[in-house]
Amino acid sequence: MIKKKRVILVNEHKILGDLLRASLVTDSELAVAGEYGSGKEALNGAVSLQPDLIITGIDLPDIDGVVFTKKIMEVLPDTKIIAVTHYPEKDCLLAFLAAGGRGYLNKYISDQDLLSTVKIVLNGDIALSQEGFQMAAKEYRRIAMVNVNSEQDGNVGQRLLPEIRTGLLSDREKQVLQLYAHGYSSKEMCKILFLSTNTVETYKKRIKEKLRLSSKADILQYAIRHGLLEDWEK
Incomplete structure (x- = not known):
């Protein structure tokens, strides 16, 4: 018997939470282990439930979703986190990835795309839209150029x-x-x-x-x- 992957949903919007749960339960390999409407509740629940995956919003009522992601990584570094939000990539993506996030989705995503993203992230990869990958690639290039400049300029780049x-x-x-x-x-x-x-x-x-x-x-x-x-x- 295949052990189901445990998923926690964190979102202040009940309708969105219901839609996400309805999509996830169609996959026999996934189990929704908990649902929370605030970051503080979810942090406590995650420590207790030890989920494989957390799907969170960015605009939680008591804590920013990026901060929430960072706090989860501090106590559960193996847990994968996906953000489902109305915020475009340019607003939060890089901060979310830096905090430890693995997937970034628009809240109007289809059931099929949601499940596909979940599988990609659970397999250890990062799942982003084309725009998201472009942003991440540009940031990687920027950091690489800083590293090159540090080698050429000594302490100027090193700082x-x-x-x-x-x-x-x-x-x-x-x-x-x-x-x-x-x-x-x-x-x-x-x-x-x-x-x-x-x-x-x-x-x-x-x-x-x-x-x-x-x-x-x-x-x-x-x-x-x-x-x-x-x-x-x-």
Whole structure:
């Protein structure tokens, strides 16, 4: 028997929530495990339910959807998040992706496109509209050009990198990076941050992927270069 993927819906608009649920329950591999009308309720519910996927709005009544996504990533880094919203990509997409989001959809999306996006995201990929991919590609190119300029101009370009690259990390990921750079073991980090070993290892993996670092030596050099060791406090 195939284990169903657990999905949480977070949206203040009941009609939209009903439509999303009606689409999801047509897929035998998905189960709607919870529905919430606010970010605070959803955060508590997510910690309890440990969903595979969260589908959220951006304009939640008590918390911005981007902030909500970032908070979820801090406690459930393996959970995938899709935003279904009326906001166009130019307003929120890049911030949502930087917070850890994986899919960005217009609230008028068809049932078929919703399910297709859900499957893509659950498989570990990112699902965006053509416009969304264009925006992400342009931002990637911009960051790449800053990196090239930093190599050519020395400290002039180097000063831009902490704002751009470390900005991709959640607050919890920055804590793990700083502890890791200081030489703490995963077991020690678990005690300090009150996290499980699997969660710490997941954070370390995500840090390396986001910052394009491959070893502990790379992380230490990065932390020194960007002043993260000096910023850290127990």
